Amino acid sequence: MTEVHQISAPDSAAQNGLWARIRALLPGGRTGEAGVGRHSRTPHAIVPSATVTGGALVAVVAIMTFLAGITIGSVAAVRSVASEWTSDIARETTIQVKPGGGLDVEAALAKAVNVAKATSGVAEARALDAKETARLLEPWLGTGLDVSSLPVPRLVAVTLAPDAGPETAETLRAALAEQVPSASFDDHRQWTQRLSTTARVVVAIGLAVLGLVAAATVLCVVFATRAAVDAARPIVEVLHFVGARDGFIAAEFQHHFLAVGLKGGALGGGIAIAVFFLASTLPHWIGTGTPADTLVGVMTLDLRGYGGILGASVLVALVTAVTSRITVYRTLRGIS
Amino acid sequence: MVRFENVGLRYGMGPEVLRDVTFGIPPHSFQFLTGPSGAGKTTLLRLMFLSLRPTRGLINVFGRDVAALGPDDVAALRQRIGIVFQDFRLLDHLTTYENVALPLRVQEREEASYRAEVTELLGWVGLGERMHVLPPVLSGGEKQRAAIARALISRPEILLADEPTGNVDPRLARRLLRLFVELHKTGTSVLIATHDIALMDQFDARRLVINQGRLTVYD
Numbered sequence: 001m002t003e004v005h006q007i008s009a010p011d012s013a014a015q016n017g018l019w020a021r022i023r024a025l026l027p028g029g030r031t032g033e034a035g036v037g038r039h040s041r042t043p044h045a046i047v048p049s050a051t052v053t054g055g056a057l058v059a060v061v062a063i064m065t066f067l068a069g070i071t072i073g074s075v076a077a078v079r080s081v082a083s084e085w086t087s088d089i090a091r092e093t094t095i096q097v098k099p100g101g102g103l104d105v106e107a108a109l110a111k112a113v114n115v116a117k118a119t120s121g122v123a124e125a126r127a128l129d130a131k132e133t134a135r136l137l138e139p140w141l142g143t144g145l146d147v148s149s150l151p152v153p154r155l156v157a158v159t160l161a162p163d164a165g166p167e168t169a170e171t172l173r174a175a176l177a178e179q180v181p182s183a184s185f186d187d188h189r190q191w192t193q194r195l196s197t198t199a200r201v202v203v204a205i206g207l208a209v210l211g212l213v214a215a216a217t218v219l220c221v222v223f224a225t226r227a228a229v230d231a232a233r234p235i236v237e238v239l240h241f242v243g244a245r246d247g248f249i250a251a252e253f254q255h256h257f258l259a260v261g262l263k264g265g266a267l268g269g270g271i272a273i274a275v276f277f278l279a280s281t282l283p284h285w286i287g288t289g290t291p292a293d294t295l296v297g298v299m300t301l302d303l304r305g306y307g308g309i310l311g312a313s314v315l316v317a318l319v320t321a322v323t324s325r326i327t328v329y330r331t332l333r334g335i336s
Numbered sequence: 337m338v339r340f341e342n343v344g345l346r347y348g349m350g351p352e353v354l355r356d357v358t359f360g361i362p363p364h365s366f367q368f369l370t371g372p373s374g375a376g377k378t379t380l381l382r383l384m385f386l387s388l389r390p391t392r393g394l395i396n397v398f399g400r401d402v403a404a405l406g407p408d409d410v411a412a413l414r415q416r417i418g419i420v421f422q423d424f425r426l427l428d429h430l431t432t433y434e435n436v437a438l439p440l441r442v443q444e445r446e447e448a449s450y451r452a453e454v455t456e457l458l459g460w461v462g463l464g465e466r467m468h469v470l471p472p473v474l475s476g477g478e479k480q481r482a483a484i485a486r487a488l489i490s491r492p493e494i495l496l497a498d499e500p501t502g503n504v505d506p507r508l509a510r511r512l513l514r515l516f517v518e519l520h521k522t523g524t525s526v527l528i529a530t531h532d533i534a535l536m537d538q539f540d541a542r543r544l545v546i547n548q549g550r551l552t553v554y555d
Binding site: 043044046048234235237238239240241242243244245246247248249332335 | 385387407408411412414415419421425426427429430431434438439441442443444447486490
C-alpha cells in the first residue's frame, strides 16, 4: 500500500472524535494535501453526459424528429395549398345569358352585370364582350367568327368576395331568376365539391401518414431511451445503495435525458425547418422563379407549419425525459 | 439495531439459500460473518442492506419491519447503513473524491458543506493525492479504500463490509481491520463478511458462521 498520509486538517474537522482517532491510528508520512481545497472545479454529472448510448440516442431522436418535421411540414403545406386552390375556384363564377326568343342579349348582359354588382358578396362582375366570346370559341369554330350571327350563350364573369358565403350564390341566383329570366348562374358547385373532396382526401392521407410517423417516432424514442437507461443500470444501483431517494435518481436521469432529447430534437427539427425554409427561398436567390411552384400551387410553409415542427421537437424531448423517468422507476423496482 | 427472526430466503422456485436465520446486531457491536464460499454471506448482507426481501420470517432494521417499508423509507434507512461491496461499485465516470462524496451528494447537500470532510477522509485513507483520478486508474487496494471511505463518509450507525480485505496484502488488511475496530470503538456497529481466518484471529470478536444456509452465532 502507499503510505497512509497525514494531513493538516481543518480545525473543525480535527475536533471530530472519529476522524481524529482514525488519524491517530494511521502512520504519518507524506502529506496528503494535494487535493485539499481544490474542488472549485465543476463536479461531474451523476449521469454521465458523454456515453456511446447517449450519442446514439441523440442520433435516433434527431432522425425521428426530422422525419416527423418533414411530414408535419408537408401536410401543412398541402393543406394550405388545397384550401387556397378550392377557394380560388369557388370564387370564380359565371352568369350565362342564353339568346333566343328575340332577346336583346346586350341589354340582358348589362342587366345581369347590374344585378350581380348589386348583390352583396360580389367583388366584381364583368360581361365578356363579343371579341372575348369569339376567342373562347376559337378552338372549336376557328378565327373570324361573328358571334352575333350565332345563337351562342354570352357570359358574365362574376368574382365573389373572399368572405362571400353560400348565401351570396343563392341571392344572386334568385335575383337573376326574377329580373333576367334568360340568365342562369353557374357557381361551379360540382367542381368545387370535387376539388374540396380531393383536397380533403389528400390532407386526410397526409394526417394518417403523420399519425404513423408520430407513433413510430414515439416508439423509437421510447425504446432507444429504455436501452440507454438500461445501459446505465450500474449507476442506478449505486445511487440506490448509497441512500438516494427514488425521486432523486429519477430526477437526475430525467434531467440528463431531457437535455439529450432537446439536443436531438433541436438538431432534427432544425434541419427540417431549414429544408422548408431553403425550399421556399432558394429559388428566389438563384433566380428560377417562384418557390416550389407545383401543379397545384405554391408549396410554402406558413408560421403554423414551422410551429408544428417546433412543437414536435419539444414533444420528442419530453417523451425522452418522461420515458427515462418511467424506466428508472421500473429499474428501481427490479433492484429492490 | 438489526434483528432477524426465523428468516428464510429462496430465489424463485429454487431451494432455500437461507433457513431459519435468527440473530441480532446490537448497538456498538463488532462481528465477523464467515463461512465457505457460496454459503450465503453476501445474501445475508443484502438482506441487512434492504436490497433483498426475505421469503419468510421477520427482519427488523432500526426498529422498522422491513416488510412495511416504502421506497423513501428504505432510502432513509440506507443513509444510516454504510456498505463496502466486494466489487467496490465505484462509478467510473466520477473522480475518487466524487465517488466518496456521493452519499452526501445524493442527500442534496451543498458541496461546500462536505468538501473539507471528504478531502480529510481521503487523506486519512491514503488517497489524498489520488482524489482527482478516475477509478479505472486506481489499483485494487486504492479502490478498496475509496469504497471504504464512501461507506464511512455519512457516518453510518452500522457498517457492513463484504470481503473488505479480499484485494489487499496482509499488511494493509491488518491496517484496514484496525480502522474498522477504531470505528467500532467510536460507537459504530461493524459487521465484516470474510473467509480470511487469519484476519479474524487478529481481533477477538463475535462470529456469525453461516453454513449451508444455516447461521450459528459464537459470542
